[in-house]
Amino acid sequence: MEENHSIWIEKYRPQRLEEMVGQTKIVERLRSYVKSGSLPHLLFTGPAGVGKTTAAVALAREFFGDSWQMNFRELNASDERGIDVVRNQIKQFARTTPLAGATFKILFLDEADALTSDAQAALRRTMENYAQTCRFILSCNYSSKIIDPIQSRCAIYRFRPLDDTAITEEMDRIATREGLTVEPKAKEAILFIAQGDMRKAINALQGAAIVSPTITEQKLFEITAHARPDEIEDLLKAALAGDFEGAEALLSTLLNQRGIAPLELLHQIYRVILDRPMDRGLKVALISRMGEADYRISEGADSEIQMEALIAGFVQAALERGTKG
Ligand SMILES: Nc1ncnc2c1ncn2[C@@H]1O[C@H](COP(=O)(O)OP(=O)(O)OP(=O)(O)O)[C@@H](O)[C@H]1O
Ligand SMILES: [Mg+2]
Numbered sequence: 001m002e003e004n005h006s007i008w009i010e011k012y013r014p015q016r017l018e019e020m021v022g023q024t025k026i027v028e029r030l031r032s033y034v035k036s037g038s039l040p041h042l043l044f045t046g047p048a049g050v051g052k053t054t055a056a057v058a059l060a061r062e063f064f065g066d067s068w069q070m071n072f073r074e075l076n077a078s079d080e081r082g083i084d085v086v087r088n089q090i091k092q093f094a095r096t097t098p099l100a101g102a103t104f105k106i107l108f109l110d111e112a113d114a115l116t117s118d119a120q121a122a123l124r125r126t127m128e129n130y131a132q133t134c135r136f137i138l139s140c141n142y143s144s145k146i147i148d149p150i151q152s153r154c155a156i157y158r159f160r161p162l163d164d165t166a167i168t169e170e171m172d173r174i175a176t177r178e179g180l181t182v183e184p185k186a187k188e189a190i191l192f193i194a195q196g197d198m199r200k201a202i203n204a205l206q207g208a209a210i211v212s213p214t215i216t217e218q219k220l221f222e223i224t225a226h227a228r229p230d231e232i233e234d235l236l237k238a239a240l241a242g243d244f245e246g247a248e249a250l251l252s253t254l255l256n257q258r259g260i261a262p263l264e265l266l267h268q269i270y271r272v273i274l275d276r277p278m279d280r281g282l283k284v285a286l287i288s289r290m291g292e293a294d295y296r297i298s299e300g301a302d303s304e305i306q307m308e309a310l311i312a313g314f315v316q317a318a319l320e321r322g323t324k325g
Contacts, residue, residue, distance in 0.1 A: 007206075008174065008202050008203070008205070009199050009202050009204045012170070012173070012174050012177075013054055013057075013200065014051075014054055014058060015057075015058060015061060016061065016062065017030055017031050017034075017055065017056055017058045017059065017062060018031070018039065019058075020051055020054060020055065020058065021048075021155050021162070021166040021167075021169045021170050022051070022160075022163060022165075022166030022167075023050070023051055023055070023159060023160070023162070023166075024078060025161035025207060026055065026157050026159065027055070029157075030055060030059050030319060031062075032143030033059070033060045033063075034059070034063055037103075037179055039063070039104070039106070039135045040135070040154065040155045041131075041135055041136045041137070041138075041140070041153050041154045041155070042056075042135075042136070042137045042154055042155050042156075042157060043112075043137075043138045043139075043140070043143065043146065043150070043151060043155070043156045043157065044056065044137060044138065044139045044140070044157050044159060045139075045140050045141065045142065045143040045146075045156065045157070045158055045159065046141070046158055046159025046160060046161075047141060047161055047196065047197065048090075048141065048197055048199065049194075049197035049200055050159045050160065050161060050196065050197065050198065051162075051198065051219065052139045052159055053074075053108070053110060053139065055159075056074075056106075056108040056137045056139065057072070057074070057108070058151055059106070059137075060072035060106050063102075063106065064100070064102055064106075065099035066100075067101075067102060068100060070099040070100060070102075071098055071099055071100070071102045071104075071105040071106065072105065072106050072107075072108070073089075073093045073105070073106075073107050074108045074110065075089055075090065075093075075108070075109050075110070075121075076107055076109075076110045076111055077110065077111045077112050077113075077114045077115050078111040078114035082218075083115065083116075084118050086285060087119070087122060087123075087126075090107060090109070090123070091126055091130075091166050093107055093134070094103065094107060094126055094129075094130035094133065094134035095130050095133065095134075097133065098133060104132070104133055104134055104135050105133060105134045105135070106134070106135050106136075106137060106223070107134055107135070107136050107137070108136075108137045108139065109123075109136060109137070109140045111139065111140065111141075112138040112139060112140045112144060112146060113140035113141060113142050113143075113145035117147055117172060120146065120147045120150055120296045121147065122147075123150065123253050124147070124149050124150050124153070126243065127150070128153075134310075136154075138150070138154065142230070143156065143158070160196070160199055161195065161196020161197065161235065162194075162196050162197070163196070164191050166198075166260045167190070167191055167194055167196070167198060167201050168187060168191070170198060170201070170202070171187065171190055171201060171202075171205060174202065174205060175205070175215075175317040178209060178213075179213060179214065180205075180209055180213050180214070180215055181213060181214045182205075182215040183214070183215060183216050183217065183320070185216070185242065186208075186215045186217045186219075186220055188217070189204075189220040189221060189226075189228075190204055190205060190220060192226075192229065192271075193220060193221075193224050193226055195271070200224075204220055204223070204224050207220075207223040207224065208220050208223055211223070213247050222258075224256065225258065225259055225260045225261065226260070226264075226266065226268060227254050227258070227260055227265060227268050227269075231250070231254065231267060232269055232272045233272065233276075234250055235250040235251060235254070235269070235311075236269070236272070236273070236276070236314070238250060239311050239314035239315050239318065240278075240282075240314065240315075240318040241318070242315055242318060242319055242322075243315075244311065247311045247314070247315065248308065248311055251307060251308070251311055255304065256306065259299055262303035262304065262306070262307050263294070263297055263298070264296070265307070266293060266294055266307070266310070268288060269290070269318040270287070270290050273286055273290070274287075275289060279321065280322050281321060282317060282318065285317040285320075285321070286313075286314055286317060289310055289313040289314065289317065290310065292313075293306045293307065293310040293313075
């Protein structure tokens, strides 16, 4: 029956709440709504790829069974067709009677934090007016961008980045189903690349599997345009030893030959520095420089110059601390 999607994030998207990994408290509470047959409005917040959409769809499937598609609708608040279209569709859906004996419908509104506060005020009225026939599940990355009157009408669920155990469990499941051999170092690489985001993990695995069913660390870092931690370590070592030319050459290889985007590389260096044992004052100085580079690049400054300046800043920070002892 099941269609063989070629995209693994769809193919392996859990259909039932109990199939989700991690987020155990959240899943438990959502299942209790299904058992009791009642549901408040919900607000899901949290970073990308941690199961917000997955949980909403699975919840609807369990609530409505076969009629879930009639009674469940997913809309994206940042839809390019405009907020008016979304608003009309929300009203249209919310006010019509639930089908197939359901007592209410569920409307899932993704990226709700893209709505202006005016639009949120209108949404709040719709939520009130049609609460009898429709429950809302709002999803966003930052709950602080949702107006208080909406927050106070919702049960709030804070999704966390998935931990290593959860990601490993899902990777093992997919690897078995796809007949892959994942080398131990490659498993670590997936965790490093994903940073708690299952979508990133699955996409990395699929990307590497297209090349060969034996998944290696090397392949993963190549296809995801990630610097390997040892490459970043080499770059840091050179810069902190005051070898600007050496560090600059490594930087240039990563940016130009490997094609890693400057901002992406900046984040990767940041993660390595955070975990790296080193003099506290030096770590603080480096992170402060990274903050400046991040800001300047995001404001549109030339990213290559900023990355060079960052490396120069690292050299400088190391030298300063060296002379001060
Ligand atoms: N907890 C989980 N258990 C199993 N698979 C998961 C989990 N979370 C995410 N996934 C996988 O990652 C993919 C992306 O997850 P999902 O669409 O639910 O992310 P999201 O939290 O809605 O992210 P976004 O904020 O980007 O919309 C899913 O298709 C699913 O395969
Ligand atoms: Mg989503």
